[in-house]
Amino acid sequence: MILAVCGGKGGVGKSTLTVELAAALDAVAVDSDLGMADLPHGRGPDLHDVLAGRAEPAAALRTGPVDLLPCGRSLSGARAADVGRLAETVAAITENRDAVLDCPAGLRADAGVPLAIADVCIVVASPREWALADALRTRELARELDAGLVAVALNRASEAAPQATVRDALGAPTTVVPADPRLAESLSGVEPVVERAPESVAARAIGDLAEAVESCRPYCDSSRE
């Protein structure tokens, strides 16, 4: 099963939730934000190399607190990467494993291709007006590309988050993920919050999102499994 974590605006917390959901689902996190990657990186080949044909997908796979396929940070790498090869790349690492794709902001090909590949998606919104409008546009793109919307994550929410408004606007169950400072460390390569603080409100919210994704498994394309 392939889950895309999307959301039209930068900075709403897609990457953080990608890592946390990958931990909760025991899936591989793929940093498919080819232009602005921010999942933990390191030495060795990365997704830029794989999409430019310089490396095999398995060679770019890293294990750690969360298994992930990171992306390079250079402009030349982004230029040389062929986003059209993402489908075969993700297929190569999901033969007996789920994948969570971190989508870029925006509505161009780099945002569309992960949605086209994915079976289901989660839209990440933050409780601000501009974020909701972009979440709506992303939701429309996901529908166009046949990525079923499983849930909306209302991220970095404080009290009185407009959960009902978001749910009605986007037409999907909405889970509030509270602003927890530990979530800010998820991209540093430390243990994800769902594992080091499983009883926290944030971890339980992410667990709810993961459960919603799991419930879609019987409806996903059986030929992918």
Next chain:
Amino acid sequence: MTDSNVASRASETVVSETPAEYTDPVDLSTEVNVVHGVALVTCRIRNRTPVPRGVRVIDRLDGPTLPPRSNGVSAAGWTDSTHETVVPAGETTAVGYACPLGGDATVRESVEEPVELDAVGAPAIGQSEEDNTEQLVAHARRLGDSRPPRDAIPEPECDAGGAGGDGNTGVTADTGGDIAVDADRTAADTDRTAASDDSTAAETGCSAAGDDRTTRDTDSTTKDTDRTTRDTDSTTRDTDSTTRDTDSTTKDTDSTIRDTDRTTRDTDHTTTDTDSTTTAQTPLADGICPVPVETYFDRAAVRIQRAEATTDGSVESVAAAFRQNHHTPVTLEQAVARDEAALRAIAERAAELADRAAETEVPVDSLRRLA
């Protein structure tokens, strides 16, 4: 879709199912919700056959057929009152549309079967369900190229040590190699600084030398990586232990620098991964080598312990085990199978490396006399 507050008065639901005694290979069930005189129709077409089937359904309600539209364009497959689609093998496809019935009309006054399953056959050419992902990807690519423009890529002579995303891209092999070689050959303090810079760069996710080295490593210039390895191998024990200390202090950042094995083994492993990419050797199961090793062992031990608890446990203990963690029985089995394959590969690889290490003999005395 529905205004649930008004539903009780204005809506009426009619469900039409295929009679139980029929088990047609492809069947249709329909649900109609009438809200404010508009029928909202949901059809489910189930394909029990082992091959994809092309189907056509026709709206039989009185009133114009209003299919879903995006920017004024009817959704794919719709023509007037007819919808054609392909139902994959063994799956169910949903089709929905609206039909204004006018006034206080209810569905019963229209027709008995609001939707007719008009035709079932082999999918038409160009209608194959298997190509769906490819078609979607092609459609997504037409959204617009998102790559940085060619003009934004700086020339290779740019300063390699520049911070930020722009100045690091075209580092030549020599410059990158010099950085690596200098880091290895200089005194302990400079080594520590270089390694810290490396980890800081990785931590912030910005460019800088470490990333250049990554880009350079993964280009086909594997000889640069070999040079780095040889230099690392031949450094003195002091430099090794300094880099080791630095590695342990940067544990919280980059996970590959955080390897609890020694620096030489880490670089060796990275080199061999790059080598295996270019020489098509795959010494490890699935090409996966866990880094850092100790953390991976801990996590694998947890998964295996969970599987052990469920192996011969009572129903209660097995149920409790799955309640407490996020695995399902299937995913736990798959995860433990992956662990078994990876651990056996690690054991083989470790034994091979240990044998090689045992057979080496660095001529320390001779080199000291030469220096």
